[in-house]
Amino acid sequence: MSGSTLPRRQLGRYLRELRMQTGMTIPEVARLAELSSSTIQRFEKGQFPQKIRTADIRELCAVLGADEKMTAALLGLAQQANSKSWYHEYGELIPADFDVYMGLEAAVSVLTTYSPDAVIGLLQTADYARVLTQSGYPDSESDEIDQRVHLRMRRQALITRKRRPATLNVVLGEATLRRIVGNRRVMAAQLKHLADMSTMPNVSIRILPFEAGIPLGDPVGRFIVLEFGKGARGEPHEPPVVYVESFTGDMYLEKQIDVRRYHEAYQAIQHAALDENSSRDLLRQLAREYRA
Template structure:
């Protein structure tokens, strides 16, 4: 992680907690107060204040009230802040799936749930937000061959639950660049692939979903280093963030401009190349679906 606000472990915060932490930092800086001033009022060390401002710990209401008084926040604004604090302390919906969520992926689900724009590059599989249940089950079984059936089904349920955000009134814009290899890789029997391709065809009808297919003929390109997801948010306090996986058991979350911009430019370039080489994704998918009928 490059200077970002997101831990990848057990205490991965909700986006609201990150937003409130940054607002607390802004209020402190507006008053020209240092970390030591806030720490003195709370009777804690400066590291605790820093972790509070980065959203890495839960907000204790007495702490927040004391800081708002120190920063001379107006009563009506303080009331709104405290109400948001109570909301931020509530666990995300994914908390009930904690046994199915790797530590390093918990922050991802929080970001995904709150993003206004998602840009995804998928070289290996259909992206999780567009997977059918049978396809997801086959992918998960391949990744966790020793897992009991109950654990597999819990992961499938989590993946399908994540897809609910696409049907919400404030659904994000989802822009996916997918390698042709991901669509030609058999995941389960042909019937699973036929249904999965059908799901992608249906997704093309959604105005907030863009799907680009990068054919094998594209050859080598900047994105071949691996899967990544780019997040953009409506909240002014949150900068763009990029998620990349590292091996099989960890991930990195970047929020520094020097790291985020190259991923954004790469995604845009791949999308333009894909649109040029496969200008009609629907026609391509329809033809591919027929191949799985044979």
């Protein structure tokens, strides 16, 4: 992956998915776009030239039948392709409603995350997700809300599928359990769901109790470290990436020093958290209290 960057790999991933949706082969796309098959192969692997020609990306989008939003997003990725770590500001270069992260998540093998205030999407119940979605998109029609919730539920196949499910390591702040989203019935079902999910061999859920204080000395917001598995020789398929979400945009970090610092932060938070069995007991206890 020498010279590769996250925007380049994401650009290649979306081009490959578009081609597969059309059912076309690499030689067919190459002929229509007037590029060589080897060039298309390199593009799909994220191995673009140092200077990406936006005209090539625009032509590929046309050949692959990409809609206006997808075309704009891929052109935006191409313009940011040289950034090793980058900040995706909503509405800048890439359309605000184009979810770059979802394409990244689909390829992951291990997710390590800390969330101090809310249950992460991969562990939400449909009712919990619906309350958050309605709050986040107050002007949306019910059909659009249903679609967003359905998509979030579909994403959970990443950890529940039978064949090679991703590993999920999570620490949730106790505030996540105490803050009522929706009502007590929604919370009871959500906490029971967390306890049940924590029994899966590929899912680890720990709770950071209030009494643990602030393990790092400074408050830390939600972050996710994504890892993409290793090849036969033990080399990573792709470099790990740290994803930090904010209200106005997303930060993607892949410099080794940044990834290492977030791994160390997670280890410190995990060390201060309850163990898995105690966390599961607390979840079941609070679920019963909410039901009562």
